[in-house]
Amino acid sequence: MPRGPPPDVGGPRVVQSRSRRRISRAQTSPMCWPSGVDSPFGYTVVAEGPAFWVDRDDAWDEAAIPPRPWVVPGYLMRNTLSLVVGSPAAGKSLLALLWSIALALGEPVGKFKPIPGAESPRRRVLIINAEDDADEQRRRISSLIRQFGKRAIDLDGWLTRAGPEKIASLFERNAETGKITRTAALADLRLLIEETGASVVILDPLVELTTGVDENSNGDLKQVLAELRTLAKECGVAMLIVHHLRKGIAAPGDLDSARGASSIIGAIRVGMTLTGMNEEEAAALGISPDTRRNYVRLDDGKQSYAPLGDAEWFERIGIELANGDWAPTLLPWSVPKDTVTSEARAAIESGIARGSPDGPWSPTLSPKPRSVKHLLVSHGITTGDGQRKLMQDLIAGGFEVAQFKDARTRKIVTGLRTSDGRPTNADWKGDDGDE
Template identity: 30%
Template sequence: MKERFESASPSSLVQATPYVWRDPSAIPPRPWVYGRWFLRGTVACVVAPGGSGKSTMLAGTALALASGRDLLGKRVWDGPKRVWLWNLEDDMDELSRSIQAAAIHHALMPADIEGRLFVDSGMEGAGLCTAVEDDGQFKLLEPIYTALTAEIERRGIDVLIVDPFVSSHEVEENANSKIDKIAKAWGRVAKASNCVIVLVHHTSKAGSGEVTAMSARGAVALINAARSTLVLNRMSDDQAQELGVAAEERSRYVSVADDKHNRAPAEKADWYELVGVDLGNGVDGHPGDSIAVVMPWALPDPFDDVTAQHLEQVKRVIDSGEWRENAQASDWAGHAVAQVLGLNADDKAAKGRIKSILRQWIANGALKIERRKDGSRHDRPFVVVGRREEE
């Protein structure tokens, strides 16, 4: 072998291939399976903290794919899909509760998913281990990957969801080089079987801020190897105020966004509401289970029911007095808005809406910020009328 390389001319060892011009319309489109989230032949990640509605979202996603219906606001391309949901931490009763509650909510019948949904539970003996460390030696269990590929092909599986990823191997999760090998082995399964592999991952316990792809616990190699990374976030208190959602209601709302959109244009976050569904399984006077189900939710528009006439009334009120920009001030301009719209500026949700309205009117020039002296001769920012209709 060495002699062959030494005797070969340099040009025969490395050669550049001239590009052949192609008709763009003849290039096959990317094989999307579910919205712009799941792409056939690739690995996708879902990153979520505990209690974020992850299992509820996955149950709804599995039913949307298996039924071929737009249940969660994402298109299932080219008809119903075969889905394999492999959960390694919940038992079959718990999985069934989530699946059946979602089916009730979306009015699905057995025939709607017949033969297209496969569910296994690690708690019921269907364990999964794809890599181990034996006496300090890392080892991919290649026969497992081969068996996975064969079963996916035998069943015609389009999407395999493994939840959680950390329970599918016995390797130190902070070891980048090892996790990289595992992730790429999953990528080979996805490619060989023309399937989407969805690996569900927990977030790091450190910090409690907004979840991003980099919030995933352990080695970053998993995220780097994935083609898309969906992150789930509960609505924050600031978002609730901004959107006019009561503080006690905000835990019902979850956003999902692709934080690694390297194969599709960036999408805005999709919002979902968690609603309770009664399974009707109460026995002998004992209450039945009420199970959370996700449904698409549209962000409220702070300008709902706000008209041009309201703006003109606010301008007149602003023009007739001194109104501060500071929301903590007793003469805050938001009180003028509240007066016209019939809102309570002391209510957190209403105050968030008022701030949004003021921000927009200032941004479009209807109102503006002007610095002037207050009654104590301190320089302060005030809200004044900006563009006038006659201008």
């Protein structure tokens, strides 16, 4: 009995094949059927070319394989979709605008380092913003561009801003058929890409660019994103989509917290989260509770082509414009040196409780093998000031400097121990009545 898919109930189904390469009938197996012939499983085969491209050449030149078409390594790649998700107040639109300015000027900002174009270090950018009008975008650009030492006129046409006159949905659900269809706005977007020569397109936000699409439906979102990915490939652009997080507290780097169906994650190649500084981070970094909302962190959530990176921080401040208005800006912000996170402190405390390979850690900061300095450096506390400050905090928090008998030299030396006497394998002086 031949193997294959079961017949459809209710009549044959038409299968249309599309591909970049044709396979001759001589290459097909007996389980394939000529065009127009009904298969035993209820399919009518319609010849429009095969469904798959085929590569049988195994003798390729490794050096001749084209490199991945990064526009900004780790962030944006031609022919693919990138995603940045964040809460409404996180500043994701501001970040997208900051990146678009960096691309248009051909200058880096933080870890975002554009690769120069073929004819210029600058890249043409098209940003579709469905929430901010032209004047608001001008205010924000005026504030953001100052950190580059430039003015808006220096963009010189490399950054095109566009937004809806009324409704600019790229996709909508047909009321009669229930199917998701392309709109005239999608055709206009394609024309804008061609007219501007953009190599990067930013869509902000995704939810405002569809009508009647159920963002909680994997099928609906999969179709929308497949269409956008096809547009990116056909136009040869890198496309950045700005999207919202679900309500509630989101963990940095957790793309599953993106609002809507999970199929959005499978359709992208680079995914990032933008989240605000939480209370624990603020305490570890020495940021006051009143000002922590001014700091946001960008984390890699999904990168199919680049290693996961460390968090990238930004500080949000207000800039007074020449017209008297205030506009926000985002500035790259570096975590202070020798910052002790709660995780690092817990690891250091556990290390003291375990002791070093040569016995309890010595409180003396020196190159000697038993010095606690080695433990602190292994957890990122590298400067003398930072090490001394942490030692003071540990002693104030209950850790003790006590004497014990060195098992190797039989001498009385000093070591660090917890308030309950760990590490317990040391011969602490004063224990068991030893004076």
